Amino acid sequence: MVSSMKSNLFIVAAGLLLALTVQPILSGQDSKLPAVRVESTLFAPGTVTIIPPQPTAEETFTGPIALRDFIDAHPEIAWKAPEFKDGRPYSDPRTRTLPEMARQVILRREVYSLEFAFKPLRQIYADVPQPDGRMKRKLIWYMVFRVRYLGGDLRAAEDSSSNTPYGRIEAVSYKSRRFLPLIVLSNHVTGKEYLDRILPAVKDVIATREKITAPLYNTVEISSQPIKLATDPSSPGVWGLATWEDVDPEIDFFSVYVSGLTNAFKREESKDNKVTLLKKTLQLNFYRPGDTMRQTDDEIRFGIPAFSNAKEQKEILDEYGLTKRLDYQWVYR
Template sequence: MPLVLNHVVSLRAAWLIALACLLTSANARAQQVDPSQAPRNFAPGVLTTVPPEILPGETASVHPLVELRSNQKLAWQPEYLATSQTLYEKAAHARFTRDIWCLEFSYKPLRLIWVDVPQANGRLEKKLLWYLVYSVRNTGEGLAPAAGEVNEEKAKPTEIGPVTFVPQFVLQGHDQENGRRQYRAYLDKYVPSAMEAIRRREVRGRKLLSPPQMAETPLPPAQDGDDAMWGVAIWEDVDPDLDFFSVYVQGLTNAYRWEDPDGGFQAGDPPGTGRKLVSKTLQLNFFRPGDRFLQHETEVRQGPAPGKAQLYGDGVTEGLVYRWTYR
């Protein structure tokens, strides 16, 4: 009996490996676009384009170096120099600088599709997937910090070379139950069996990159208006009762903020202990006035639901389709 069981397990493993190879091959064929097939042109209003936001103040920031300021042995009074010239005092207002870039982001309406998805048990399960087809474009524009003091007006334009977009899409619900917010969040997934169906439906005549392909393909500065890479974010097993939600996109810019809360770092702790770092993130707002029955993509609307803008976060106003935030 154990021999029979082992044989069955081996056959199942072989079947799963063969299925994975077929899906990988199918996904590869999806990228072999027929050169004779012209890329689909989109009607006005189909694409929503978010222009790059590059702010001078993002190129420099001032922070105390808590790793040095926590060492009281460095606090000393020199005899022939001003106290402000000591390492301890300079660490109170350390200046951090960086070049800033941001990609242009365009996206189509969020849609739904039924797809057979392989499961761990070797079976196929028909699932309703939520997805967002998008494109990213490197304009080649950036900002560099000005020398000397932190001054937003003195940041200077600079040219940006190839940029790698490492996509991270989080679909987060804002629904409330009994007066309390339900934080349901879904990280996008790579679903090979869905790639070709989505490509044919949305961007015929173009390549549609999976998240791994997008992350390994540097995006050079654009030469014309069509130098964009297309990709898709897919979510699986989304709660069908979800009504109010946002899609948060990270990786479009290298802008970030950080702070060291009081008491977060103690002398002797590893560097960076307690530090809070947040990345500049694009927030896309949606609502869906439907229920779990007869789910359909036509129910999905852009912007906060009327009268519910406060659910989408501080600063979100009525009709705000997208905004930049930090999280």
């Protein structure tokens, strides 16, 4: 009798606990509004590596630069100051003339930056459709990632009174931003690069394996999703997937380059006046201690391996183009 009562009490308590757990997920069930299932994906600490956004004031301007095309196309703006003006010696500085100002132009812009988080880079065998319509079993490399917009965009204030080239900087935030990714896996030994491939057939398989309960977007789909302003540390963000196929099975030292997290760029001008714009890109460094056999058993590790021998360590760092061990860095490319 006592055992039966305890069993019944346990069932009632479990039912109440389940009701309390489900209630916030199935909100609107008892109202006129349709039930809405709020999906989020949470993992244990350390499972997801988070790279914080790193905008800088220097990224809000370019210059001073010379508008060479403008100057060459309008020779009529060339002007020589007169010796006298209104009967008095002309004293206005030459820097106030239009040609001189066109040679000292500062271009200003607003800079945003997104937070990037990712799960360990892994491999999986999957059936991939081929151009002839057949399916082929292939080894797929993939990275599941999350992006969030934390606000804090930087721009030059209109009432700037600072003596620095970029003036006084202010932070602003918007309701959302967009993420237009370009994700490349680069083999540092051979120099070969692999552009992320869109493989719809493997997305659901990977989402199940990685326990992603929120919507998972490939790198094309995610560009149409607004990355809403995250107002607290538990904001879910938007989850994405990058996949690569036909990766060299002997690859050991490589990096994943993620562009689109920020609109910051660097302008470079060569001696022959050729201008190149380089986008600010996140470089994630990895290494794979393994071989071509049973590749899915090889653990891909984040960071750069450490060697006690200084010569060996330098050789590895040279492969990544670094002078010291870094898990990640922001580069322009």
